[in-house]
Each structure stands twice: as C-alpha cells, then as structure tokens.
Amino acid sequence: MDSTGDAAAEPLLEVRGLSKIFGTLKACDSIDLEIRRGEIHALLGENGAGKSTLVKMLFGALEPTAGTIRWKGQEVAIRSPGEARRLGIGMVFQHFSLFDALTAAENIILSLDDPAPVSAVAARARELSRAYGLPLDPQAHVGDLSVGERQRIEIIRCLLQDPELIILDEPTSVLTPQEADKLFDTLETLRSEGRSILYISHRLEEVKRLCDRATVLRGGRVVGHSDPRRETAASLARMMVGGDVPVVVRDKPAATREALLEVRGLNRKAGHPFAVSLSEIELTVHAGEILGVAGVAGNGQGELFEAISGEALQESADTVRICGHAAGRHDITGRRLMGAAFVPEERLGHAAAPFMTLTQNLLLSRYRTDARAFLGRLGIIRNAVVASAAKRVSTAMDVRKGSEDPEATALSGGNLQKFVIGRELDRQPRVLVVNQPTWGVDAGAAARIRQALVDLAKGGSAVLVISQDLDELFEICDAIAVMHGGRLSTPVPIAEATYEKIGLLMGGARPEATSGLPLEETV
C-alpha cells in the first residue's frame, strides 16, 4: 500500500530548471512547475511571458535547452508530440488544426496514430461526447460548424488518446460566456476522474473560479505560485504585469446627437466558400459615442470592417454615410478624406507592411489625407516631415523600439498596435473604425490603447470598436451590438447590457426576443 500512497502524493509532472534560449532571447529561464494528479493548474502570463514556449516543450514540439522533465517520477525526454501522446499528454491548441472540407470524424481519424474505420471512431466520439457533455455530430462537415463546436472536436480528439494530462491553450478566447460555462463543467468532470489539466489563460476571473493552483510567468521566469481562489483578480494581474495595471478613465462626454457613421441595409455576398455573407446591417455611431460590436470570431466581423472601410464597395452610395457624406461608392482613400480612419485586425500585412519602416508605414494610410504636408511636387515624398510625424506618433503612444526607425516586423505586437492606432489618432479623425484593438497586446499597452479610444470619443469623434473581448467592450463602450452569422443585433445600451444578455446574442439568440423582456429572469 505504501507504494500506491507514494504514487498518489508524487506529482504527475515535475519540471525543474527548464530553459529555452532562442539566439540571445531567453524565452524560458529555468522554469519550475509541478502538476499534481486531479488538479486544474493555471498557467498565467502576458503575451511573450513564455507560456507557449513552455507548453511546446512539454508537448514535444520544442527541444529544451536545459532542465529536466519528470513524468510520474521518471525523467523523460519528450522529443515529439507523438511521444507526448504516448506518455499520456494531450493538447488542445488555441488555433485549431482542422480541415474545413472533412467531417468531424474524418478529422479525428487523421490525428490517430493507428488508423481505424470511420464508423468505429464516430461511435467512440459519440460516446465521449455524451459522457463529457460535449454535444457533437461526428458526420458534420467542419466548415459548417461554429468555433465552439470545432473546439469540441479538438477536445474529443484529445480525449480519445485517454490522456492523464490535458493542456488547454486559451480555450475560452473563442467562446461565448455560455459556451465557456459548459466547457468548465466538462473540465470539472475530467478533474473528478483524476485527470490533470494545465489551463493557460489571461482571463483572471475564470482562473479564480476554475483552477486549484496557479503558476505565474513573467519575462520567461516563474514569478510566483499561488492559490487563485485566495487571490483577487487585481492581485493576480499585478503578479502578471509586475506592477499596477492602469485603469481606463472615462467620464461621460456630452453626446451630441450628430450621426457621424451610418450604415443602412448593408448586404454583402460571401466572397469565398468559407467567408460570411452580411445581411441587412444597420448601425449608427454618433459624435462622442463608442459603439462596440461583439461576437465570436468568424461571424462576419472582418467582412463588416472591409465594407465600412471601403476595401469592399457597396452597390448604393447611401448604404454607408460618413460625416453626412454618401460613402458607399467611395474607396478607402475617399472615405479617409471624408474624415474616417481605420485600423484593421491584422497588424502585419494589413495595417502595416512588415518590411517597411515605421515612417513608410505612416505614409501608408496618410499619403492622401496629409498630402499637403507629406508630398512635394511630382509626388516627391518629404521624408523629413513624414519621419517627424512618425516620431510624434511613437512618442504620443509610447512605442518602444530598438532603433530610430525600425521595420514594422521588428516591433513587438503590442508596440506595433500602438503605432498603427496612434497613426490614425494623430489625424484626429471624426470617425474611427477599429477591429480587435488589443488582440494579443499586453495589459499595459491595451490599457493605453483603450484610453486613447475613450479620449478620442470625448473629443467628439464617433468610434466603432469590433472586438471579441467582452471585458474590453464593457469597459469602454456606450452601447454594444452583437454580430452573429452575418447579422448585427440592435445595440444594447451599456447600462442595460450584462454578460449574460450579450453572451446569448453571441450564441445566436434572436435579438427581438432579448430586447423586450429582461433576460436575467428567464435564464
């Protein structure tokens, strides 16, 4: 009996001094981590703290530079994901690796080490989906499934290997609050069976609610182990960031009722088989107002952005109006000249050209609106003027960079995002449309960006924020509308909005049903 007692007490996974060095960068610096049987262990940290690198080493996708990994007391070298799976480590990635054109069952078979007939796999998948409360039709084509359903395929695919440790990378970032609740139930079932879960997240509230222990990383080092239930979200955030996170200050501006951005009856056909078509989108943003567009990824937010920015034109000029001008037939340059500014979701390759300097990237969106200052005769670029404007933007937004005028790709995600947002704010646009303003940005930079958006609205501009981050929308918006399946709900004023109500809309509840009666009572 002694030996079994020992086995229960000894950790399932024990990591000592694990390091990974890329060139001169210490991505992970002698990390210690211990995961016990039957616990949900949170791995907390900002972007770039080393979470992904650590997890990749545990899953055999990266080779550690130094350190040891002990699995059930035995020292192991995990050289490949296949080997990790054989040991009993499963992983659900943040970005799914599924083929749209295949069915759920076919996708699962592709990941199996030993091939099996479709019917057997489908039956087993059905069994698991019932046992763990993960509703799924194995015959459905992945292309037709929602993001939440796709995640379930990934989880079932992982469970088929009967893992003892499951690694989940930011699992709720793509889910509605209700879907996240269901996922938590599943995870608690798994824990009650004695399986361990390594849960990577930056959402502190859910970590507090779900996890037994937490390890916090910052700059590649472990800065603390703690019991998240005894911490507050603020104390966890301080550990993650290494200081206080600035709070967005926001006082209600005197909203004039002048409509600066209007979209009426916007329809757009899907450009390719996996794009979303837009139907009958209506929205109005007034001066001094921030309107949020919430929604699970892939419900037409990107398509909506392209339609409003003018990267895609409308049939009728009146479909989109900017500052009172009919803009539907104008391209993005024309819309900028009407006073609008745009920040797309993708920083590198859309908002900025990776191998161009910041100065050139400033010119990218402003050569026409600031033509008088930036261009001389014959279209000769006044480099000094543009460079000083780029410097002004960098200073205003506190863009940290290694050299005077680096290429966009040399900046970290957060700093580049501050630059591309600052580039537009520097113009003091009357209308700003921004998609995912703080996606993948560290907490300090995110707070700065949100503050800048709030300040712009306070100055009398209209701001449209498309975001999947509900916390962000609740923090800065005056009203939130929800995008689902290419349709936009009527905006819910922030005073009436609750996570529950917005979450239901994100899941596809009909806006008519929710707008009338208070939802808190029906749920």
Added chain:
Amino acid sequence: MRIELVKRPQRSALFSMLSPFIALGLTLVAGAALFLALGKNPGEALYYYFVDPLHETWSLHELAVKAAPLILIAVGLSVCFRSNNWNIGAEGQFIIGAMAGSILPVMFPDFQSWVVLPLMLLLGVAGGAAYASIPAVLKARFNTSEILTSLMLVYVAQLFLDWMVRGPWRNPAGFNFPETRTFHAFATLPEIWPASGRAHWGFIFALLAALVLWFVMTRTLKGFEIRLLGQSPRAGRFAGFSREKMVLFSFLVSGGLAGLAGICEVSGAIGQLRPIISPGYGFTAIIIAFLGRLNPLGIVAAGLVLALTYLGGEAAQISVGLSDKVARVFQGMILFFVLACDTLIHYRIRLVAEPAVRGEGARADV
C-alpha cells in the same frame, strides 16, 4: 556534422550588398571548373572571357552596344518585379517594339526628315507597351498567370517577325534574303562618339531610364506604391492603391522600355530587321534585374557585367575555341548563384555537430 539554416531576426544589410559579389565569385570558380573539364586552361580561358574584351576602346564601345538593350529592359522589369508582377515576355515586347518602330523606314522609305527618328522611338515604345498590355489586361481582368501568357507571347512575336521579314517586309532589292531594306540616314540612331566606335544613343537612353526610375522608386509616392503593392498586397489595398492599375502600369513601363530597347537595337546597331534581332536580351535582362538587386543603379552595373559575358563568349570562341553556348551557361550560373546567395540575406548558416544517435526512431513522427 550537419548544416542548418537559421532565420535571422532581421534582413542582413551586409549580405544584401555582398550577395551579388559572392555569386559572381562562385560563378568564376564554377566557370574555371567547367573550362578545366573541357580540357582548356582555366586561367587563359577566363582571361579571354572577362578581361580581354575590356582592353581596347572599340571593344568598350561594343560593350555599351550590348549593355544598352539589357539595361533598358532590366530597369523596366525591376518596376514589374518590385510590384510582384512577373513579366517574362520582355523578349517579345522588344521584338514588337522594334517592328512598330520600323514601320516608317520600311514601309515609307521616301519619308525622310529629322522627325522620322523621334517618331520611330515613340512607335517603338508604343509597340512594346501595347504588346505588354495583353498579359496585363488578362491578369487584371481574368486573373490569368502573367508568367505563362507573357512568355507564350514571346514565341508569337518571334514567329510574326520571321514571317514579316520573309514576306511582306522583305527588301525588294535584297536578292531574296530574309531581311528588310536597310534604314536610311534619318532613321538611324546616331553614334555617341562616331570617331572611336559603334556605341549609339541607346546607351544614353539606358542610363537616363535608370536614373529616372531610380528617382521614382526611391523618392516618390509612385515608387512607394510600387514597393508596397509588391511586398504586401493587402496593406497596399488598405492604403487605397489598386492592384489592377498597378498590373497595367508596371507592364506598360516595362513593355515600353523593352520596345524602346528594340527600336534602338535595330536602328542603332543592326540598321534593318532580320528574322532574329536579339540574342535573348529579354531573358538575360531578368538575370540582370535580380543581379542588380532590382535597383536601377545596380542594374546598370549588372547590365555591363552580363554584356561582358556576351562579348567574352565571342572572344573565347575565337581565341580558345569554346562554344558560344558557354555564354548562356555563364548567365545561367550567375542567376543560379545569385538566387542561392540571396538565402543568406534572410538566413545564416550554422554548422552543428550531429548529436549522438539516440536509441529510438522517435524523431520520425514529428
């Protein structure tokens, strides 16, 4: 021991500059090995190939004659390639430009005036640009691969020229030789320095084109647009630039310059149309564009080097008895080595001692 390529955090400015020189050095080494294999003395062969043609004034003129069309075409192509449009058909645009420019002296030989030459040059530009607009419109409208269409149109142009000089445009007083009448004095591009050699004004045009395009590419909004759309089409669309217009623009510029090269070649160097008026200038210019880093000034230097391979090929044929095809081999090797050396701009080479072989074959399923 194994060799690994490690991605650099940033492009290496050093290797961006060195790469063409390393490539030229490797080409010389490989060339020496080739001559050795052919049973020639490599030192002597390389001397006749690369040094001898530079000894005398008249041969420097010949170098300029060969370099003029190469540089003119290559600077145009650099605009195309920078904007990520792949015009492989400069050879055809060169031929059509030459034919369009030859309309006046061939069909209206009695029209003799000083305006003939400027008109010929303009027609040459127009002909090349019009011919290049075919693949451009097909790409902009129907999304066809411009690589295939522009390349195939080369053969159409070559056969069209062949048919014209054997048929409708054959010199009535030419004893049935397949060539047009020789151009009259007003239709001949003058020599720069008639006393010392054959180099004609085409070379001046080439230098001017390189300077103008260098200025446009580095200093103006148009150049910014070209580079932006080439590197990052989506960011270019976000900036408000049109991909379709850029396809047309870049093909018209490169086609027009190839056409100008064509008419300069026939009115300056040859003096009439023949079934074959180009030893592959349009294709060699692709190599030059890359060897010159797609930079118009770099292209002037690269154009002179590649012109030397043509002259050296002839010299080596006479002095050492090598086949003139060796010139093509050299050009091919240069392109091959340049592209290979460009890897060093983004990657560095690391030698890794092979770790001791581990027991299981666990690596196989990564």
